[in-house]
Amino acid sequence: MNKRINVILSCMGIVGMIACGGNGENKKENDTSKAANQNVASTDAAMLDFKSDGSKGVGPVSTIEHKAFDAQLANKGVELFVSKCAMCHNFERTLVGPSLDGVVKRRTPEWIMNMMLDPSTMLEKDADAIALSKDFSSPMISLGLQQEEARAILEYLRERNSASK
Ligand code: HEC
Structure with a gap:
C-alpha cells in the first residue's frame, strides 16, 4: 500500500x-x-535609411523625398538593374565599375540619382565622382534612364544594401 x-x-x-x-x-x-x-x-x-548628409552631386536631382522602403518599387528596380547596370556592377566585387555594396551608406540618394541619370556631367564636375574615376579605366556611360526608373533602381540599391549586411 x-x-x-x-x-x-x-x-x-x-x-x-x-x-x-x-x-x-x-x-x-x-x-x-x-x-x-x-x-x-x-x-x-x-x-534602410539613406545617407542624409554629404554631397548631392551635380545633375538634375537636387532633393529626394525620404519615404519608407517600398518593396514594389524595389522589384521594378531589380529588373532595370539587371538589364542596365549588372554588366558593370555587382555587390561582391569590382567589375567594370565598383561594387555597389553599401553604396547608399557612402553616397546620398541625390548623388546616386545624378550618377545614374547624368554620369558624364558627374564625371566632369563632381569632385567625388572625379576622384572615384581615377581607379577605373572606362567611365560609366549614360543609360538614358527616366527619373522614375532611376528612382526604382535606387530603391533596389537600398534593399540590397540592407540584405548584404
Ligand atoms: C559601362 C559600365 C557601367 C554601367 C553600364 C553602369 N556603371 Fe555605374 N559605374 C561605372 C564606373 C566605371 C564607375 C566608376 C566611376 C567612373 O569611372 O565612371 C561607376 C560608378 C557608379 C556609382 C558610384 C559608386 C560609388 O562607389 O560611389 C554608382 C552609384 C553607379 N555607378 C551606379 C550605376 C547604376 C545604378 C547603373 C545602372 C543604371 C550603372 N551604374 C551602370 C560603370 C558603369
Missing part, C-alpha cells in the same frame, strides 16, 4: 516537473524570440 502511494506521488512529481519545466522553457523561448524580432526590426529600419 505504502509502496503504491510512493509510486503515485513520484509519478505526479515527475509529471509536475515536466509540465513546469516545459512551461518555463516556452516562456523563455517566447521572450528571446520577441527580443530577437525587435532587434531585427530596428536593424532593418536603420539599414
Whole structure:
C-alpha cells in the first residue's frame, strides 16, 4: 500500500516537473524570440535609411523625398538593374565599375540619382565622382534612364544594401 502511494506521488512529481519545466522553457523561448524580432526590426529600419548628409552631386536631382522602403518599387528596380547596370556592377566585387555594396551608406540618394541619370556631367564636375574615376579605366556611360526608373533602381540599391549586411 505504502509502496503504491510512493509510486503515485513520484509519478505526479515527475509529471509536475515536466509540465513546469516545459512551461518555463516556452516562456523563455517566447521572450528571446520577441527580443530577437525587435532587434531585427530596428536593424532593418536603420539599414534602410539613406545617407542624409554629404554631397548631392551635380545633375538634375537636387532633393529626394525620404519615404519608407517600398518593396514594389524595389522589384521594378531589380529588373532595370539587371538589364542596365549588372554588366558593370555587382555587390561582391569590382567589375567594370565598383561594387555597389553599401553604396547608399557612402553616397546620398541625390548623388546616386545624378550618377545614374547624368554620369558624364558627374564625371566632369563632381569632385567625388572625379576622384572615384581615377581607379577605373572606362567611365560609366549614360543609360538614358527616366527619373522614375532611376528612382526604382535606387530603391533596389537600398534593399540590397540592407540584405548584404
Ligand atoms: C559601362 C559600365 C557601367 C554601367 C553600364 C553602369 N556603371 Fe555605374 N559605374 C561605372 C564606373 C566605371 C564607375 C566608376 C566611376 C567612373 O569611372 O565612371 C561607376 C560608378 C557608379 C556609382 C558610384 C559608386 C560609388 O562607389 O560611389 C554608382 C552609384 C553607379 N555607378 C551606379 C550605376 C547604376 C545604378 C547603373 C545602372 C543604371 C550603372 N551604374 C551602370 C560603370 C558603369
